[in-house]
Amino acid sequence: MKVLLVANGFPPSGQWGTEYYTHQLAVGLAGRGAEVHVLVPSRDSERPRYDLWRERRYGVEVIEIANMGDPEKSFADSYSNSRIEEIFAAELEEFQPHVVHFTHMLWGLSVGLPRMAGEAGVRTVLTVTDFGLLCHRGQLIDWRLRECSGAVSAAACARCVREPAPWDAPPVEREARRLVVSAAALLGGLGKVVVARDIEARAACISAALESVDHWIFPTRSLARIFRERNLAPEQVTCLPYGLDEARYCLPRTDPGRRGVRFVYMSQYMPHKGLRCLLEAVHLLQSRLPESVEPWQVELHGNGGSDRARLYAHNLIDQGLPRRVKDRGAFEPLRAPEVLARTDCVLVPSEWHENAPLTVLQARAAGVPVIASDVPGVREVLEPGAHGLLFPAGDAHAMADAMGEIILGRFKGVGPTAVMPFAQHLDTIEAIHRGREPSVMRSASLRERDESVATGSV
DSSP: OEEEEEOSOOTTTOOSHHHHHHHHHHHHHHHTTOEEEEEEEESSOOSOTTOEEEEEETTEEEEEEEOOOOTTSOSGGGTOOHHHHHHHHHHHHHHOOSEEEESOOOSSSOTTHHHHHHHTTOEEEEEOOSSTTTOTTSSSBOTTSOBOOSOOOHHHHHHHHHSOOTTSSOHHHHHHHHHHHHHHHHTTTTTTSOOHHHHHHHHHHHHHHHTTOSEEEESSHHHHHHTGGGOOOGGGEEEOOOOOOGGGGOOOOOOOGGGOEEEEEESOOOGGGTHHHHHHHHHHHHTSTTGGGSOEEEEEEOOOOSGGGHHHHIIIIITOOOTTEEEOOOOOGGGHHHHHHTOSEEEEOOOSOOSOOHHHHHHHHHTOOEEEEOOHHHHTTOOBTTTEEEEOTTOHHHHHHHHHHHHTTOOOOOOOOOSSOHHHHHHHHHHHHTTOOOOOOOOTTSSOTTSOTTSSOO
16 A cells, blocks of 8 residues: 655654654554655755655655745745645655545645545545644644633634744843734734634635545544534544554663662643743752652753744753753654663653643653643543653642652552554554544543544544
């Protein structure tokens, strides 16, 4: 079978969850005999925009399109791009895939791609990996960094897109920006700032394009429920946890010994990821007994993420970290098993819904306990007491208490446990690619055990 994967990035440059999962899917399917091509935008290329290059990487053909950020591009270009569609059409014609599987279609791509594949008679599958199809900011977090239900007016969404967030710029500059965009909005946007009609056009374009998706995959039920208003037919939907090759995580673990417990944070340095809460928890632990006299440390593996978060990262990281915290920077994605082999506990202090945190799945595969926020996307794949501990999102005191349980050796986990064996994940993907209804599967690791993992009950 010929499979074309379309994603927002791919290792080694693509560093986060969607990109890593796309790699695992590509390599896994290729290992079973599929001919796999991967089409991705390159956001940091110095090549001319829309330049195209190909290379064999990890045993699959990777096609990269130079499409870096451009402050002068229109809002519509963020979701609908005719040049990207032309490149996609050429790849469809040349490769002649049997199925196109999207793990993303924004951030340098175009939502029109499923429609084009459908018109070419090619089956389309979409794994939803974030909230970008519902929310331009991507996390259902508004410009004030507050959770958004998504059930708001186009005018409210437009304000959220154009308003500078707390970490977009220093206070004086941020207020100046706010005055400028507010004035432009009153004048209809002037073609420079987003207004309600732009949000309405985006929603209409995405809704029409997604009519061409033959099958939807959601990595958690909580994510599926958020998309419930699309009234998807049950036979079109599969709830399937991300798959990863658990064999790669079976590395010898290092003993804490004299060095003490090593906590690891491996995510972006962005407000919704909860890094501030983590650092507050560290300050608390450093000032109380008995944890303050025990040997332990926290390693941060990440970066500032988007330009909009660089001030946040600078404020927390560059201005001085607690003495037990070290900034190690981001690592190449495929080194995750190696990093986890010398990790005693993974920290996931997210302060947003979390669609499907791959970090938790990686830690489980490696047998590393996780301390995480009790948010919907996490609690489906982490059973407290077995795989780690949960605490209320944003509660630094509760997070410090959970970390104390690890430092003092009170937590005993269950060891390596994949949410779903990788082979079973690939079996299901292949069935979906061929248009067959996936077999009903049950996973004791998911909270709602009365529902099957691969059904349309969302």
